[in-house]
Amino acid sequence: MADRLNGYRILILETREEAQFSRLLTEQGADVLQCPMFTIHDAPDPAPVEAWIRRSIEKPFDDLVLLTGEGLRRLMKVVRRIGVEQEFVASLGKARKFARGPKPGKALREIGLEPQMTTEKPTSEGVAEMLSRLDLNGHRLGLQLYPDKDHSVLIGAIKAQGAEVDTVLPYTYDAQAADTNIIAAIDEMAYGRVDAIALTNLGQIRRLIEVARARGCEDRLREGLDRTPIASVGPAVSDELKSHGLRTDIYPAEDAFFMRPLISAMAAELGKKPPRAVARG
Template sequence: MSALPPEDFTPPYDPAGTGPRDPAAERRHETAPDALSGFTIGVTATRRREEFGALLERRGARVVSAPAIRLVPLAEDSGLLAATQATLSGPVDDVVVTTGVGFRGWMAAAEGWGLSADLGVHLSRARILTRGPKARGAVRAAGLDDHWTPATDSCLEVKQHLLAQDLRGRRIAVQLHGEPLTEFVGDLREAGAEVIEIPVYRWLPYRDIAPLRRLITQTISGAVDAVAFTSAPAVHAMLGAARAENLEEPLLAAFGGRVVAACVGPVTADPLTSRGVRTLQPERARLGALARALARHLPEHGVTRVVAGGHRLEIRGHAVVVDGELRPLPPAPMSVLKRLADKPGHVVSRAELRTVLPGSLARDSAEHAVEMAITRLRRALGAGGVVETVVKRGYRLACSHEAGL
């Protein structure tokens, strides 16, 4: 299935759905300190996880950090050393630089091995193609000349640029960044090129996978509203950890339901899209753009809006906005509220409400567990008349459903 609409094409934040598009209002909402209030977002990043988490928290999100992968230290990476030596074994015609940080890491590792001078000379004699402005800046900072950069920051466009030429007999070094470019490299080889893959920043599973296991459980149970991925290896790591616990299919089902799989770009999203999961992707593959895409998408598509007992409610992930005031809810009352809001105004029996209660509460007697959750819900909402008791039948929201509120 295709990705969810990119951020530049998501409808503006207009809950009523009646106003004209206002780009300035959209930008204000995307950066507002409360844009993500009431939502919980899982972050699987290792590198720059604090930076990305801060971007989400500044918008009010509750962040669950669960690093999925770790980097192999460059100086200890025998694969990178072997690829560097292969590069130096003969003239190189073309060099493809995919990321600035990866290129700088390669140069730093070569210096540690005493190979930086030879590598610099080799690269200076090659035609250097950079995927985007950051890669181009890193090449220039190393004192080298870049020869071509696509307008789209796309590896696909770089590949098409190369394939438009006669590659037979050409020796091409391709700098990778964490994940293989299987199709890219395969197409160049099929066109007759000798390709040297430079595996900068290889990934391994994170040493402590307990946080990732917890995030998998939270995703399946709906305790998080979105999971953000910044690399394809992180997606593979999460799916692999779920598979080891026989939870891969429930995890994919959760991503196909209410939990948003947010990916920084199409390469990151590929392990999910190839399994039929729709993903949220920003227009540009940047962390800031991903945070803005979430700040736009979740308040529009991750809420239920109702009027109950004369009060306006906006039900979010772990909180409800009551007449404009954000009120966090514990898991049990929130589960009950969401079930009541599935069919506003309809009576839901105590037995049915018991089935949505988390953990030990669901094992208590139906009467006690449900009544306790209802009492806590009413107290947390603060507004009277929202939840009505229907004698001998159950409970209902005193409301009419108004999806366009």
């Protein structure tokens, strides 16, 4: 049903898939306040990425672990640029494919492949737990990483199972982008002008707190979050919120950790009260 969020002002922190999220919210009538958090760039040195791709083609991995959908899409961008798309997709088809949550699975389906297993929890810990139940001894395992995260524990856990791990980091974040927009979003929450903030990945939380601390306004951020309902797409985001002493107010029903179920949960919860703009009027 359209217009379920008519009049509600929803803050989203733009990172990877938020263009789609913004469109879905707008279709439901929401007034979407967009805050760019950072931009994503291809790896500054393409040589290691290209070398990883060529190794995967020359000798296909036994297993492939994808931690993000963005990672596979960035790899495919390089693959197409160097003209080996058919060979690369064929090599991936020979590997057992493991996805950290639903987003890498979606990216695999875009190139006609399916994950053999998806983590119950879309976290690195969930990946390690899933792989711990498998025999990896003697396997060559390709591992796609993502930026701003120490992956040494996961890599160590896989190596401890006897696998040879070959990692690739196909993109990077611009950590300096959009500080001004982030401060403005913090102010909007502190002034009580936002009906909910919707969080879809844990990097958004870290970035919010990082910028607030650097600008000396962490107390104002926490004040704003105290008075603004916080919607979380899933357990990784909620765990990150909890680690910073923050709560989750809105959560998808039935463990459906996708954007549409999150929007439904927001509509159900926010619909209990009128939009703040109406209430103030």
